[in-house]
Amino acid sequence: MIKIKRSEGGFIGAYITLYVVLFLFFYHYFRFKGIPPLSWNTLFCIWSSGALLMMAPIIPPRWRFSSLRYIHTALAWVGTIGLAFGLYFVLASLVIDTTAYIFSLSWEPPLPRWDLWLAFCTAFFICLYGYKESMAVRVVSIQIPTEKLPKEFSRFRILQISDLHLGILINKKMLRQIMKQIQEENPDVIVSTGDLLDGEIEDVETISQMMLHYHPPYGKFAVTGNHEFYAGIEHALYFTGKAGFHVLRGKIVEAGPIYIVGVDDPGGRFLKGQPEVEEDQLLKNISDRRFTLLLKHRPLPHRGAVGMFDLQLSGHVHRGQLFPFMAFTWLFYRHTKGLLDLGKGSLLYVSHGTGTWGP
Template sequence: MLRFLLLYLSIYPLAHYYALRKIGLAFQPGKKTTRGIALFMAIMIAAPIMVRVAERAGIETGARFWAYASFSWMGLLFLFLTFSVAIDTARFAVQSMEKILNQRLFHSTLSPRRIFAIQAMLVVAIYGYGIFEAKDIRLQRIEIASPKITQIPGKIRIAQISDVHLGLIVREDRLSRILARIQEAQPDILVSTGDLLDGQLNHLGAEAALLAAIRPPLGKFAITGNHEFYAGLQDALDFTEKSGFTLLHDQAVVAGGITFVGVDDPTVTLFDKKPAKPEGDLLSAQPRENFTILLKHRPDLNPASLGLFDLQLSGHTHKGQIFPFNLLTWFLYPHTAGRLTRLTSGFLYPSPGTGTWGPPIRFLAPPEVTIIDLVPVK
């Protein structure tokens, strides 16, 4: 968390300074107005930190207000900066070419104020759409045929949710939408591949009851993501169990002839100094005749595990959540979220996530409940 805080305090104030400069160029406000804008921005920089402090102190009403305010502002600011950087990059490229060619290539009649106004209107429009996209939970269907799936019992249907981030912003209403999509698919098994929770627990009894009411015939399994540790591991474990999930803590379980192997997120090493059982050892101990699914929060591949599982289900990246953040997540995790990747032996499917973290929007990264049908080879 300290590393994340230092990164946040290094980058986020610079983003605000850049935006303040853009406002200054567009409107040339007086000193008093500039100070007022700077004060507002300083509050918005501090607010996400204060939200976490308020959470820990149990001041939920204030924490929820500031979470909505500060994270909504964060989303608006990011969209504005995306447009600004794109425009400034294009302007720099044109000016560089003009110097090289020693001639005028492009002449704009738009004033900085008009450009700013156009950007602001686009940002508000995209943000409004992003709220809709975040609530539009989709069903993504995948079918995998394997000789390890026998004619009896036949097709096994698994529903995957990931990165729901229940907490101050994602609450009962959003969860109800997610669960309605799960019930529509009528899965045999439900799995959560981490970050079911966000930060500190905030009176989520109703959400636990909603989750507990979903009872697939072959069971529900979950693993830890990084946010389960931020929420407080014991509280997160209690919530997950109240929700009816069996938490796989570097463990394996067999359901419907399918072996599920769940591993903890690497964040566990910050809280538990005991060395985790190597992933490859855990997988190699499982019966090879069973179709084996590795539940692993981050969509990275361990070379020692290749060939020991038939399908890895992951999450974590949110597919960037807000374009063009997907370019950054693709750089860090090159296996594209929302796409089934065939490996030399087996498959990898990184979920683009089901909820939101931070800004309560998604843009060009729709949330999904993934439905995986395992069927016999015909």
């Protein structure tokens, strides 16, 4: 008997709900536009195809057939991009209809052809631009002045990977590009600030070996994100360890001239009932003036910990990823990108994310 984990169930439920809402919108919107109703057979084919595309991106590997891997990958791409396309089609349609209403002396629904094509083209080109942007790997370089490094270190290079979301969409080809960029940067230490996985990975050995290939002088360290718990924390920890990362779950380690402190994502407390270690209690164990780096998936600095670390690296929000969702992320996380001075000698840096979740 197949069992769905509680963490998977919540995510899958929200995903399916969004897709169903979009389907219902399209059906009633096209009827509103005066497009003749389709036959029941045609509607059944459309809904069946839509259901297949909807489910493809969220089917766990343990449910898949290896012989259909490439077909499943193609369907997952179409399904996730289709979700983004649907969202932007809705937004474009609302803007077009609202504009037509404002500039009309008397309200009459606009002709069903020009406005639909305009909304279609708008959504298509936005998705095309978004796909191009998501496949581009960019390195953002920031210098943090400090007097806490020993004299023998003129600099110490920290490379942050955040929200890579390895899985069906961020695949081996993309990972090779990322690893090549990492080697060119030649960092002293690599840190992953969560969501290294997007779900369960089929070829754990091959993908982990690709990440294991590069060994920075002072090691690789990681913390959990919410998707590590979605994927199954045991599976995520196994993969992260195989990839050469030391996972910091409420721990402090020395990495050359600095301390690195890592805490679990709060998702572990809600999804798995695991206790969460507060960083202020953890940071009290540091007594000397060595540079302290805090790894925390979500960009929510603990008020009691400000002044006890020098730099917090976070991710999670992807700067909203899809317009206009950056407005919603701003409501929960007031700082969603770049460097922020928290005061008392502490800084926060929020990454846009190396990969993407879903569309």
